[in-house]
Amino acid sequence: MASRIRIRAQLKDDYCEVKALMRHPMETGMRKDQSGAAIPANFIEDIQVLHNDVVVVQAYWGAAVSANPFLGVRFKGGAQGDVVKVVWRDNHGDSGSGETTIR
Amino acid sequence: MQLLAFILFSTAVYANEAYNVLLDSMKDKNFVTLERLKQDELQEFCSQPRSASLDEVRAAKLREAAFKGVPIPTGERYLGDWQLGEKVASNGRGLQYSDDPEQENGGNCYACHQLDPNEVAYGNLGPSLSGYGARGQSVAMLQYTWTKLWNTHAYNVCSHMPRFGAAGILTEKQLQDVMAFLFDPNSPVNRSQP
Amino acid sequence: MHKGFIRGISAVLIGLWSAMLFSETEGVFDEYRAMLGDDNPAIFVIFDGEEIWFTPAGPKSASLEQCDLGLGPGVVEGAYAQLPRYFADVDRVQDVEARLEHCMTQLQGLTPAEVHGKPYSLRGDLGTELEALVAWIADQSSGLAIAPMQAHAKERATYELGERLFYYRAGPHDFSCATCHEQGGRRIRLQTLPNLTTYQGAAEAYSSWPAYRISQGIVRTMGWRMRDCMRQQRMPELVMGSEATVALQTYLAVNGAGAPMAAPGLKR
Structure with a gap:
């Protein structure tokens, strides 16, 4: 199930600031439902920020990141109109992505 | 006039x-x-x-x-099971339109009071009740506490504490269990060491 | 040593330790806010709200561009900070939600039932149009002083009504707003309770709603917060934009008047 990521990329001073909000339950696997059964773990493991298809940020997440993660990163070398993309993959093999152009 | x-x-x-x-x-x-x-x-x-x-x-x-309006509990039994009382004290649900009317109501005591001294998630709208059992279990003390729980307005006319008995929030049994949670020497309220 | 004495000292130490842990918890959230800096996931909801404002909708296929929030049709900047206020076209005092309902029904042709159908998100929802609109409108007043209008007699009467409703005890638990919000230094479990009868508490509360609620992943409005307080007070459902919610919000806004708006805020 691919899921949408909302992204904004803006030039500030000498860097590009990227903010992204993604929908994901980030289930730790520790919580139990009403019947007492553990709710299966379901969290983003791998996330990348790409600038014109070059990986500028590579992160490895886990159960400690909270639901509906909000990611904020900065990188140098971006120019107006360049494409910024965020891609994640979770422990079930599902993925999500989104892209925007730098303003 | x-x-x-x-x-x-x-x-x-x-x-x-x-x-x-x-x-x-x-x-x-x-x-x-x-x-x-x-x-x-x-x-x-x-x-x-x-x-x-x-x-x-x-x-x-x-x-x-x-x-x-405060009744004597059935058989003049003031104290129930503290383990059940602890559950009543921790349960914040009951009577909200989002609650299941089939489930029992909680007393939500921890919302306002400190009880088990090892429980840090307690409110301070009411006084601490840690060590309440040190007051002893004389009939007078049991009746005073029972009355406070049933309808605290008997003592403090505009208290903000709910009328757990008089308003039908908790059952007689639940109140007996809460009493035990407060009074029983084995209850965490009295037994826990800081 | 006397047992009672040891108990006494222990009680004091536990109290101090709890207070320390509590203030650490408070401090932790402040640190978290500082880390985020200007970032707030609400930014995306704000963008949505702006888009919705300018998008034609309803049987009349009209946008909300002509909606008068108190500063003239289409003037959004600074409007939230002066609400609730009296509107002559309806001869009553309205908050932002009541005003949006008016605009949606008058300009766009939506029925009141459609507007009231689902103004606030339910568990698991991704946000409603109303929440997005309020987020954007409030953001357009960010930094401006809370200044609800109190010139008209009805505006002042609304404040008085709000104060009376604040102290109105009812329901099986006999709760009023005052039960939790009349004193300083109080908390329910570990959640601090602002004293809404004072400038400090009211300013803190009124300036930070609407807010992105991290635990829910959506923006919640002040109108929603009032409704949810009522639910927790064991009351029935508070209708969006109703006289009671407008009065209570007026009470808060007037008590906190002068403090800068900082919405959308960020909450647990």
């Missing part, structure tokens, strides 16, 4: 206005109806800032009525 009548009338008019506005501003939801907006005498009397001075004559009458 006329001034007093005027003041009482104005207060009644204002209270009435508030009631009417609420009737127009709310709707029934699930099992919670607009009936709940109707105030009884105590609620009306106590819809004041804490700093307001109260009519002592009426206050005394309301305290007395509250006191008289």
Whole structure:
């Protein structure tokens, strides 16, 4: 199930600031439902920020990141109109992505 | 005398206005109806800032009525099971329109009180009850505590603590269990070492 | 040593330790806010709100561009900070939600039932149009002083009504707003309770709603917060934009008047 990521990329001073909000339950696997059964773990493991298809940020997440993660990163070398993309993959093999152009 | 009548009338008019506005501003939801907006005498009397001075004559009458309405528990048994009482104290649900009416209500004691000293998630709207059992289990102490839980207005006429017994929030059994949670030497309220 | 004495000292130490843990918890959230800096996931909801404002909708296929929030048709900047206020076209005092309902029904042709159908998100929802609109409108007043209008007689009467409703005790638990919000230094479990009768508490509360609620992943409005308080007070459902919610919000806004708006805020 691919899921949408909302992204904004803006030039500030000498860097590009990227903010992204993604929908994901980030289930730790520790919580139990009403019947007492553990709710299966379901969290983003791998996330990348790409600038014109070059990986500028590579992160490895886990159960400690909270639901509906909000990611904020900065990188140098971006120019107006360049494409910024965020891609994640979770422990079930599902993925999500989104892209925007730098303003 | 006329001034007093005027003041009482104005207060009644204002209270009435508030009631009417609420009737127009709310709707029934699930099992919670607009009936709940109707105030009884105590609620009306106590819809004041804490700093307001109260009519002592009426206050005394309301305290007395509250006191008289407190029943002795069945078989004069004041103490139940503290382990169940602890659950009642931790349970914050009950009587909200989002709650399941089939489930039992909680007392939500931890919302306002410290109880088990090892439980840090406690509120401070009410005094700490840690070590409550040190007061001993004389009949007088059991009855005082029972009365406070059933209808605290018997002692503090405009207390903000709910009337757990008189308003039917908790059952007699639940109250006996909460009493045990407070009094039993083995209860974490009394036994826990800091 | 006397047992009672040891108990006494222990009680004091536990109290101090709890207070320390509590203030650490408070401090932790402040640190978290500082880390985020200007970032707030609400930024995306704000963008949505702006888009919705300018998008034609309803049977009349009209946008909300002509909606008058108190500063003239279409003037959004600074409007939230002056609400609730009296509107002559309806001869009543309205908050932002009541005003949006008016605009949606008058300009766009939506029925009141459609507007009231689902103004606030339910568990698991991704946000409603109303929440997005309020987020954007409030953001357009960010930094401006809370200044609800109190010139008209009805505006002042609304404040008085709000104060009376604040102290109105009812329901099986006999709760009023005052039960939790009349004193300083109080908390329910570990959640601090602002004293809404004072400038400080009211300013803190009124300036930070609407807010992105991290635990829910959506923006919640002040109108929603009032409704949810009522639910927790064991009251029935508070209708969006109703006289009671407008009065209570007026009470808060007037008490907190002068403090800068900082919405959308960020909450647990």
